[in-house]
Amino acid sequence: MADETPFDDDDHFKDECGVFGVFARAEAAAIVTLGLHALQHRGQEAAGIVAFDGEQFFIERHIGLVGDNFTKKAVIDRLKGNRAIGHVRYSTTGGSGLRNVQPLFAELADGGFAIAHNGNITNAMTAQRALQHQGAIFSSTSDTETLLHLVAMSKEKDFTARFVDALRKLEGAYSLVCLTSKKMIGVRDPLGIRPLVLGDLDGAYVLASETCALDIIGARFVRDVKPGEMVIVTDAGLESSFPLEPQPSRFCIFEYVYFARPDSSVEGRNVYEIRREIGRELAREAPVDADMVVPVPDSGVPAAIGFAQGANLPFELGIIRNHYVGRTFIAPGDAIRHMGVKLKHNANKRMIEGKRVVLVDDSIVRGTTSQKIVQMVRDAGAREVHMRIASPPTRASCFYGVDTPHTSKLLASRMEVAEMANFLRVDSLGFLSIDGLHRAVDGAPRDNEKPRYCDACFTKDYPTRLTDRDGADTVRKLSIVANNG
């Protein structure tokens, strides 16, 4: 209902997925549950696990948190076997509810095939239409299902060949963890846009989106799966190959800015340390004379610590976050809905009163939440409010598995920095430069000839084709609205 819009003041790009798998390990599904729990920040709306016990596949897919659904003994007991893969997802858009929750599963001619996908196939709709003309029946609106049908329809002889044949038809970003009756497969797209790491749990291979999911189960980090690499785990061990044309890596730089958990490490570097370094770089690029550095909790904390260290200012909790706000908190009452942001954040008046405050946040998307936070800090009596953002202005949508508002909703696509400062009613506003960001992450400014990362949301420099977007049929209306249960 119109008056029950869920409260969501979390003005961030949302990563859409996390993936995890373990092969040949007792209590595999329970291990996957823990891995998914550690990856919950990558997708908190739904989760699924597929396990295989040598004879049958068992699948459980539920809307809600991992901890609310997969810690029940009955659920875990149903997920028999010593091989399992899992998936968490951010959104269940498309009105199709559980049908889009992963892992997806298909009974192919040569057996069961389950797939968990982080990323987005940028030619999925185009491929789907071709497949439908060949007689494929789609049961979800997920781009991932396109891959299932490409495998099923492939004329290649054995399963692996059909799988590679299908991958070669895909464009976009994908880190995949798949399970068949014989194999667990991990793949990263040729540009390595989304992360995928390999771990070792007492001899059992583990695949995960981030290292924090290895830590939770005490698995040893082995290495990142490489861009374009396919690793196949069987009873005989792990086999690596590069079936896709190799290209220079373009890892998503926003994983460092916001998506990844601070305790994860990517490409050998710790995310927290990079964020702190981003804060220090920001203090160098956009210094300010003030009394204290206050993070917008929780995502602004690491950069704020770095900023405080770089600027030699005290780091203080001037804003308190109420952790009891879930995504579904709805402010009751019409008049009351306008109180807005305080459901989640409260300024600590006594701390802030009369002070010159530097607010540090990781990014600005629409800007509405930032505007309310600034107002709240002003209402609490701050003498000056300076905002520092630990990334460049976000100007463009992501097509690689991140939920971004339409470009026209992005504050930075509508305003210059000075206008934004005015809109946010801050005494000063500073963003990190794109070179500063690359420097903090990689030690060197952006190489515009050969950029080392995908930073398209800041630069509009998309590293792949965007076939669906550029095709005539991009906006195909779904013809079915389903409600099962």
Next chain:
Amino acid sequence: MADETPFDDDDHFKDECGVFGVFARAEAAAIVTLGLHALQHRGQEAAGIVAFDGEQFFIERHIGLVGDNFTKKAVIDRLKGNRAIGHVRYSTTGGSGLRNVQPLFAELADGGFAIAHNGNITNAMTAQRALQHQGAIFSSTSDTETLLHLVAMSKEKDFTARFVDALRKLEGAYSLVCLTSKKMIGVRDPLGIRPLVLGDLDGAYVLASETCALDIIGARFVRDVKPGEMVIVTDAGLESSFPLEPQPSRFCIFEYVYFARPDSSVEGRNVYEIRREIGRELAREAPVDADMVVPVPDSGVPAAIGFAQGANLPFELGIIRNHYVGRTFIAPGDAIRHMGVKLKHNANKRMIEGKRVVLVDDSIVRGTTSQKIVQMVRDAGAREVHMRIASPPTRASCFYGVDTPHTSKLLASRMEVAEMANFLRVDSLGFLSIDGLHRAVDGAPRDNEKPRYCDACFTKDYPTRLTDRDGADTVRKLSIVANNG
């Protein structure tokens, strides 16, 4: 859990489905809800409706009674449009829950296609394996999905041609109601094993499994859809054709014995009157000297009325049925579980004490319930207990959409009538003869050369091939056990 086996003393063959559709009528989904409610005796475990509003299809499928799920305003409001079809089903076997609930829906290359099916395709598994080798991905274990894929994979040019092409590959029993963006289609298999009738609701065409579903909405009965006939309803009206090779009709005679509702009429004859006639025939064939005729409620009532009229004995309610027993009533406590049948039936002691009682029931499947009822009537003090069954002994499984126990569980496949009488501890036991049954239904004994009905459950004379059963691969273990929600 082992100790929570649902109580089920309903020892009957179970019909598996009812279908219904209406075209070009306001509040179509609400009309379908009423039709399904009237067909609930054909399937009470799950129900589904697909509606189409000219642009989109809307589907709702729920486990549970029609009255519990489809009478909510929110549900009906979501089912927009003036065309809708629906389905009730008896069982959701296969562990796959909602995925097998119908109508099924597929997005084909030329648009949406929904299907509701009563019957069973006897070569579905065989066809499924061939389709999988062509790249089809099945998302349910339903034989009906095979039809969807046959349509999708057909090389014929237009939709109707593809649909007929697919039908021609099917064996078995099917009464189908389908919906596309342009058409509502009704089809009966060439033998007309399952019923399907055509009605008219103030000018809008209606398709339904039985006439009682026309009565509930005040629709006029037009005629039975004929065996092998396909009727296509569009905005231009109704078109009839016979795309399938015509064969002599073999309507299921058990529909008269038990499945159909007594107030329905099939092939121009009223089911209640036939059942009463069956009772009279039974009184002629197996007379008995007694004080009263007592039906096993509720299914034995019409035949008992006929028997009492034929035998000129008083008809009395000597057994009372507790209508609060659902299929899920579980007798609590270990010791108590053995009290068994009284959860549902109680003998009226004061009525029965010292009397010679004729118990009349419609059929015997396993015989365990009958045994308990006889014991209950004896415990209530009956001097003699005579059992009369309003059909021949059921000796064989049905492969045409009826849930029957394995042949080895059928009492009549294990014992002769004398042994059965002994097993049931009755003073006498009489079944209607197969000729008597045909006589009551049709006025003449069975024509063994050209039987007018499918009576395979009594005679083992199956009117179609049983490809899956006879093939080597019939018992294919499903490789996926899913739990979504």
Next chain:
Amino acid sequence: MADETPFDDDDHFKDECGVFGVFARAEAAAIVTLGLHALQHRGQEAAGIVAFDGEQFFIERHIGLVGDNFTKKAVIDRLKGNRAIGHVRYSTTGGSGLRNVQPLFAELADGGFAIAHNGNITNAMTAQRALQHQGAIFSSTSDTETLLHLVAMSKEKDFTARFVDALRKLEGAYSLVCLTSKKMIGVRDPLGIRPLVLGDLDGAYVLASETCALDIIGARFVRDVKPGEMVIVTDAGLESSFPLEPQPSRFCIFEYVYFARPDSSVEGRNVYEIRREIGRELAREAPVDADMVVPVPDSGVPAAIGFAQGANLPFELGIIRNHYVGRTFIAPGDAIRHMGVKLKHNANKRMIEGKRVVLVDDSIVRGTTSQKIVQMVRDAGAREVHMRIASPPTRASCFYGVDTPHTSKLLASRMEVAEMANFLRVDSLGFLSIDGLHRAVDGAPRDNEKPRYCDACFTKDYPTRLTDRDGADTVRKLSIVANNG
């Protein structure tokens, strides 16, 4: 919501409760579950059980059917001990949900006390106000709670004396089953308005509203508890006393007409036989020339059998009842709501067409359902429709535990018989006379000096004072509307 009024075409007085108890028997709560299941016709909206294991009382109270709530192993396992009492209730009016579901329980100074009540205390509100001024805090709107507080506040010395002291302050109708840490107590009010029977289950005493609840567990019927009698069951056996001033019995005659189950016996007479006798009496009093006798199912069946026997006319199932209609069936869609009665009943057209039909029902309350049924039978083509009612016109409300509409809603309080016939559009209408009813039940016409039964709903001759109704404060508005859970 206004447009989701639950469908209820069941135009009957509703009995409000059934009670049951068992003492010193293993699996006591499971036994009570079965007893309540057999009494479900006396109240189907909520049920509760209190068990005692020698140390603690365990209580479970749930809205919904016994079979849906009390057959779960976990529920029964929580109800430990070898003594238990239970209650089913018809309505949970008062908006207070579970708080009015019985048994009620109170921790008194000398221990726990649970009570299950069938009937209605006619001075409960008056007594409640007095108790509140003494400091009693009521936690429900139930008249039964008044009894709890009267016991708690009594100045008598021991528990039994306090209990009797409380009973003496009550007016109205009550059959009670109570449980303390030492005793199970059964009491009937001095007029014995509501039934209560004593049974024996392999040496364990059982109390139940009706004998059908003894039958389900195989208990032997011992005798009716007598009007004004209190039976106390302890480890030492059963003790009977008559602490309340004895009065001539006034058992509710409507129990014979409709409330009690046909297989129960009351005061040594079988209910089904009485109803059949009522039908025969009705055939004598109001004969009609017709082709068939058709019961309004299910409640009209026994009287219709008697009528058919008395009138020597064929008994036929001309109306079929759909048992899948629960009380919550809501006809979907605005236009559709007017189709009304067919959700539950359908006339069997082929049977009825061109025939002169006698419809037999047990009673008429508002008359709206009867009107629709007559119309349905006419629409099915009946040539003549004669209605015969197996009781006198119901003209007055019941204050003894039966849910009756306000007098102004009763058809018989607004119209003479001729008007009613016109309203119902029948060719003739006949009610049983009050003398006929007494004759069928008791062998003699009503003794107007000393009536043997409470027949106030027909005669307005109430056998007790109606203190709350006659007091100024009867209609006290509740000050609390609660919603817990």
Next chain:
Amino acid sequence: MADETPFDDDDHFKDECGVFGVFARAEAAAIVTLGLHALQHRGQEAAGIVAFDGEQFFIERHIGLVGDNFTKKAVIDRLKGNRAIGHVRYSTTGGSGLRNVQPLFAELADGGFAIAHNGNITNAMTAQRALQHQGAIFSSTSDTETLLHLVAMSKEKDFTARFVDALRKLEGAYSLVCLTSKKMIGVRDPLGIRPLVLGDLDGAYVLASETCALDIIGARFVRDVKPGEMVIVTDAGLESSFPLEPQPSRFCIFEYVYFARPDSSVEGRNVYEIRREIGRELAREAPVDADMVVPVPDSGVPAAIGFAQGANLPFELGIIRNHYVGRTFIAPGDAIRHMGVKLKHNANKRMIEGKRVVLVDDSIVRGTTSQKIVQMVRDAGAREVHMRIASPPTRASCFYGVDTPHTSKLLASRMEVAEMANFLRVDSLGFLSIDGLHRAVDGAPRDNEKPRYCDACFTKDYPTRLTDRDGADTVRKLSIVANNG
């Protein structure tokens, strides 16, 4: 079930309640919802609201978070009126589920009376037994219900006199917010053990446990309600009185250490600033040579910031908390259960490796969680681990509304500091001294003659009688175990 013990590594004392009320303000219940949301840290297991619209009281009580239950439009719409009070509670111990959820409500002789209570009555059981002998029937196991009955049973003439009469019979800690048909009442016990503040929302009076609940609705902080003070808000305004014998204040010092939200202010001092000061004091008392200060998130953060400032060491997020762990997270699988603490916390390996780390936490209760965290930090490669606790050792149970383990479970009651250091496997362990704590909070060491705070959990110096504990009957077993729903 034994193997589904909820995961709870939150080794803290748990505050049991928060209270809130607003008088004469539109959308009162929605305002209370927001207030309770801000107080959720004081009790997250259940919440309730009572509203009054001038005629009726409306009550909603639900288990679960405020945001999950009270933000639904239907719930808020049922809570009509411009006066409302609410309550959040930590535990629902006693197996009695919703019956203990507050506000409690009683229909007294002179009208409705609702009460929300933070604290604990230390003579409740003793008073309850006396009341039961007078005829009171208790419907919950809550100490708060004792107050209801004391008011109901009081012989004083008007309501306020009866309420004060009842208060005078209470011992222990209580901050109460009550609602009658005329008044909202706030009371603090004579020692002022629990907090209660008065606010002003555009002219409407507000009562709340903490100032953060005023901030969320934009209410102005007026003042703390004083120890022993009763404020009565009516349409005529606010009236203050001191009906209870005045005593020197003994506010709970643990509110500063852990319970209160850092952005609240109590007695004019900001909680975050006090915690940071505690950290600085701790750095003075227990300095350590190390590379970084790492808080145990989230509760150790303010003291860690203070410690880092005091010790001039870098403050770093060396431990990351997973906010998706609710209280019900159950580690799946037997083997896996031993992985324990990582479900909630993960050490940031790359940060910590080879470093000397000072861990700062607010308190230690059982010590098991601290032990696991230390091990986790060691496993991450820390060279040295020093633990600093921002309070003295907790040696004694609280009887004033805080859920504390039995004394024998408290680490500090079983071990000296050196033993604890050994048990925790830290290189050094330091607690703040009791004088240091008083100094940080109040600027001066503890005045042992006239302590300014209740610090009994550290000192065993209880400021009130503990009648129930000291009486013979303290441990009275409940005689009823109920399950309604």
